[in-house]
Amino acid sequence: MATSIGKLSKSFFLKLLVGIIILPFVFWGMGDVFRGGNQNVIATVDSNKISTQEFVNYINRLNLNEEQIKNLKKTDLIEQILSDYIGKKVMSLEIEKLGVMVNDNALREIIKNDKAFFKNDKFSRTEYEKFLLQSGVTAPQFEANIVEQEKRRQFLSSLSGGLVIPEILVVKEFRKENQTKTIQYIDLDKYHSKNKPSQESIKELYERNKNIFFTEVKSIRYAEIKPELISGSKEYNENFFRQLDVIENNVLDGQIFDETAKANNLKIIEFDKINVRKENENKKKLDNLPDNLFKKIYNLKTPQSPEVINIDNKYYLAEIKEEEKKNRPMNDPEVLEALNAQLSFKQKIENNTSLAKDISLGAFADNNFKKFADDNGLLVKDYKISNLKQNEIFDEGLVKRIFLTKDGDINLITNSTLTKSFLISTKKTEYKKLDKNIKEFEQYEAKARLNLINKIYQSYDESANQKYKVEINQRTIDRVKNSFQ
Numbered sequence: 001m002a003t004s005i006g007k008l009s010k011s012f013f014l015k016l017l018v019g020i021i022i023l024p025f026v027f028w029g030m031g032d033v034f035r036g037g038n039q040n041v042i043a044t045v046d047s048n049k050i051s052t053q054e055f056v057n058y059i060n061r062l063n064l065n066e067e068q069i070k071n072l073k074k075t076d077l078i079e080q081i082l083s084d085y086i087g088k089k090v091m092s093l094e095i096e097k098l099g100v101m102v103n104d105n106a107l108r109e110i111i112k113n114d115k116a117f118f119k120n121d122k123f124s125r126t127e128y129e130k131f132l133l134q135s136g137v138t139a140p141q142f143e144a145n146i147v148e149q150e151k152r153r154q155f156l157s158s159l160s161g162g163l164v165i166p167e168i169l170v171v172k173e174f175r176k177e178n179q180t181k182t183i184q185y186i187d188l189d190k191y192h193s194k195n196k197p198s199q200e201s202i203k204e205l206y207e208r209n210k211n212i213f214f215t216e217v218k219s220i221r222y223a224e225i226k227p228e229l230i231s232g233s234k235e236y237n238e239n240f241f242r243q244l245d246v247i248e249n250n251v252l253d254g255q256i257f258d259e260t261a262k263a264n265n266l267k268i269i270e271f272d273k274i275n276v277r278k279e280n281e282n283k284k285k286l287d288n289l290p291d292n293l294f295k296k297i298y299n300l301k302t303p304q305s306p307e308v309i310n311i312d313n314k315y316y317l318a319e320i321k322e323e324e325k326k327n328r329p330m331n332d333p334e335v336l337e338a339l340n341a342q343l344s345f346k347q348k349i350e351n352n353t354s355l356a357k358d359i360s361l362g363a364f365a366d367n368n369f370k371k372f373a374d375d376n377g378l379l380v381k382d383y384k385i386s387n388l389k390q391n392e393i394f395d396e397g398l399v400k401r402i403f404l405t406k407d408g409d410i411n412l413i414t415n416s417t418l419t420k421s422f423l424i425s426t427k428k429t430e431y432k433k434l435d436k437n438i439k440e441f442e443q444y445e446a447k448a449r450l451n452l453i454n455k456i457y458q459s460y461d462e463s464a465n466q467k468y469k470v471e472i473n474q475r476t477i478d479r480v481k482n483s484f485q
Contacts (some may be wrong), residue, residue, distance in 0.1 A: 040052050040473070040476055041473060041476070042055050042082065042472065042473055042476040042477060042480070043055075043082060043086060043470065043471065043472040043473065044469075044470070044471050045086060045089045045090060045093070045468055045469075045470050046093075046468055046469055046470075048089065048093070050085070050086070050089065052476055052479075052480065055082065055085060055480070056480070058081075058085055059081060062081070064077075072481055073481050073482065078477060078480060078481050079477065082472065082477065086470055090464055090468055090470075091152060091155065092148075093468070094155065094464070095151050095152070095155050098155065098158065100151045100154050100155055100158075101151075102147045102150045102151055102154075106150070107143060107146060107147060107150075110146055110150060111123075111128065111143070111146065116131065117131060119241075126245060130245075130248065130249075130252075133252055134252065156457070159453075159456055159457065159460055163449060163452060163453070165445055165448050165449050165452065167436075169448040169451070169452065170434070170441065170444050170445045170448045171434050172448070173444045173445075173447045173448045173451070174432075174434040174444045175431050175432075175434075176400070176403055176404065177388050177400070177403065178388075178431070178432040178434070179403055179429055179430060179431045179432060180384065180385070180386040180429070180430040180432075181384070181385045181386075181402055181403060181405075181426060181428070181429050181430075182382075182383075182384050182426075182427045182428040182429075183382075183383050183384075183385065183402060183424050183425060183426050183427060184369070184380050184381065184382055184383070184424070184425045184427065185380075185381055185383055185393075185422050185423065185424045185425070186369075186372070186373050186378050186379070186380055186381075186422060186423040186424075187378070187379070187381075187421075187422055188351075188355075188378075188421040188422060188423065189420070189421070190376075190377065190378060191351065191376050191378060192344070192347065192348045192351055192421060193344075194376075195347060197339075197340055197343035197344065197347075201343055202330070202336070202339050202340065202343065203330065205339050205342060205343060206330045206335070206339055210327065210330075211327075213327065213328045213332070213335050213338070214325045214326055214327050214328055215275060215325070215326045215328055216275065216276065216323065216324070216325050217273040217274060217275050217281070217323070217324050217326075218273070218274055218275075218298060218303075218320050218321075218322065218323045218324075219270070219271065219272045219273055219274070219320070219321040219322040219323075220270070220271050220274060220294075220297045220298065220318070220319070220320055220321060221257065221268055221269060221270040221271070221318070221319055221321050222268075222269055222293070222297055222316045222317060222318040222319070223261050223266035223267055223268045223269065223316065223317045223318075224266070224267070224314060224315070224316050225244065225247065225264065225266060225308070225315040225316060225317055227240045229264055229265050229266060230243040230244070230247070230264050231243050236313075244308065244315060247260060247264060247308060247317070248308045250263075251306050251307065251308060251317070255306075256304075256306065257304075257306040257317065257319045257321075260306060260317055261317060264317075266317060270321070271286060271289065273324070274286065274294075274298070276298065278291070278294055290311070292311055292312070293311050293316065296309050296311060296318070297309070297316075297318045297319075297320070298320075300318065300319070300320050302320075303319075303320045303321070303322060303323050304319065304320070304321065304322075305319065305320075306318065306319040307319070345418060348418045348421065349418070352412060352414060352418070352421060355412050355423070356412050359410055359411070359412060364410045364423070364425075365410075369410060369423070369425050372423070385399055385402060385403075387399075388400065388403075394420075394422070395415065395420075397415060397416075398413050398415060398420065398422070401413045402424055402426070405424065405426045406426065406429075407426050407427065407428060407429050408426065408427075409425075409426055410423065410424070410425045410426075411423075411424050411426075412424075
């Protein structure tokens with residue numbers, strides 16, 4: 001049965017407006033997530049049908065990791081992907097109606113000016129072809145993706161071009177960051193820490209997540225590719241880089257580490273069973289392996305798949321020879337620290353949720369702000385903030401939140417990691433004056449412009465949701481989900 005896209009996403013178009021304002025030179029690798037697929041319709045946008053096979057092909061290009069694939073049946077990831085894909089369809093229809101075009105000359109200039117394909121400060125066809133080979137895509141596929149991205153960029157630019165920003169909006173942005181605020185605050189650190197996680201809850205959490213607590217060790221090896229070994233000269237000249245390209249191509253074509261090293265007289269250096277802290281099995285740290293080289297090798301993705309890497313203008317053939325994972329016991333100090341941190345974080349969320357609810361119901365009105373502090377052994381402190389960068393107690397992000405709080409209001413503010421939480425009561429606000437002649441005026445004008453553009457995008461999104469009739473076939477979605485075992 002067909003159902004409304006509203007059940008998937010009330011704002012499918014707006015999601016696409018984040019992350020594509022700047023043209024990205026990224027093309028998803030091709031994977032084999034699905035095999036085959038029925039040609040029935042999974043969704044329609046007006047009269048435009050999206051077949052199951054078309055949608056499956058799109059998923060194939062996303063390179064989902066093993067964990068995502070494993071959980072597809074249990075999560076709404078398929079619905080999210082479909083929602084995003086429908087959003088792209090809607091945008092494509094709008095782009096087509098506007099007649100946005102990207103000709104061959106424009107495409108050529110975009111590629112030639114992308115520094116990812118530069119060598120010796122200029123465009124290199126070899127680097128471009130190497131990128132295509134490593135990405136597993138053809139030139140037509142990659143270039144079609146660039147054209148699509150550039151059309152979207154031009155389309156979004158067309159929505160917000162020629163805006164004149166009223167001065168009142170600039171002043172509003174200025175006042176958000178330039179004011180003096182007198183407040184009272186309660187530090188909630190002691191309040192959150194009064195209930196320590198029980199041994200039973202720690203054990204339960206460990207048993208549910210023991211598969212994520214492991215020690216990973218890797219055996220790695222590398223060999224420096226010196227000019228005298230491959231080009232007969234000690235200089236990093238054109239001949240050296242030509243031979244280096246040959247080595248890279250051979251490796252990309254599947255030549256194994258030992259064969260490559262032998263063919264080029266490279267001296268192999270190996271380290272067995274090293275952890276991420278650069279320690280061996282005896283907890284001895286390796287001193288004869290530079291940190292930057294170690295990190296580069298250790299973070300290679302695929303074992304027994306050699307790569308040529310560049311560190312400080314030196315070139316190496318590197319490989320993870322083997323990797324091994326061992327479970328860590330619950331009494332491991334680092335495991336215990338992680339478990340306690342997770343449970344404490346959960347407790348803070350629950351406490352803050354309860355406090356936020358009480359604030360919304362007016363429970364802290366009148367003298368109840370101080371009463372809460374007294375009942376919990378906390379202190380109410382007076383404080384004046386006159387600068388966004390004033391970091392004695394509150395960091396910049398928290399100060400911005402405080403500046404947005406109206407006089408007489410009580411608010412709960414926290415940082416993103418919940419390591420700092422405060423109840424604040426705003427007493428008095430004094431605003432600074434904006435001088436149009438200072439250079440900062442342009443900065444606040446830009447912020448006002450960005451906010452206005454976001455509102456335009458949101459308005460356009462709402463219009464697009466009403467303009468296009470979108471329906472999905474839930475049975476087909478379920479069938480796609482159930483194809484994963």
